[in-house]
Amino acid sequence: MEYNSSLPIYLQAANSIKRDIVTGKLSPGAKLPSVRDLAVEYTINPNTVSRVYKGLEMEGVCFTRRGMGTFVTEDPERVHQLKEEMAGALIREFLEGMEQLGFSRAQAIGLLEKEQSE
Known part of the structure; x- marks a missing residue:
């Protein structure tokens, strides 16, 4: 994973996991990697991963099951809500x-519509 120096690493890692959840790469109830495994995968400190999971x-x-690990929420409404939150953030940023x-704003929306029709 490549990091943007303008945003804290833990937020970037959390956003990456959220993106995997809303796109279906991580399904509801799926077990997330252990803290150590994710730290290696993302090349970050295990304490940072713990902060991300918390x-x-x-x-x-x-959610975390003691002794078993951390799992993606099984609530489809929460996943849908997360997807809408992330979409809203992208739209506001744009x-x-x-x-x-x-x-x-009207001109920006017009440019989007024009781009879509091409």
Whole structure:
């Protein structure tokens, strides 16, 4: 995984896991890698992975079973809600970027529609 220096690593790792959940790469109830395994996979400190899992658990995205590991939520409504939250964040980021370029929201949406029709 390549990291963006403008965002904390633990947030980038959490977002990567969330993306895997909403895209179906990680299915509901799937076991997440152990802290050590994910630390190796993402080339980050195990303490960072623990922070990621704790944050995801607080958000209701995953849960931990003592002695068994950490698992993706089995609640399909939570996964749907997470997908909508992530989509909203992307849309807000896009619109803010377009406004910085001098486009109104209506113009930005018009450009999207034009791009889609081509």
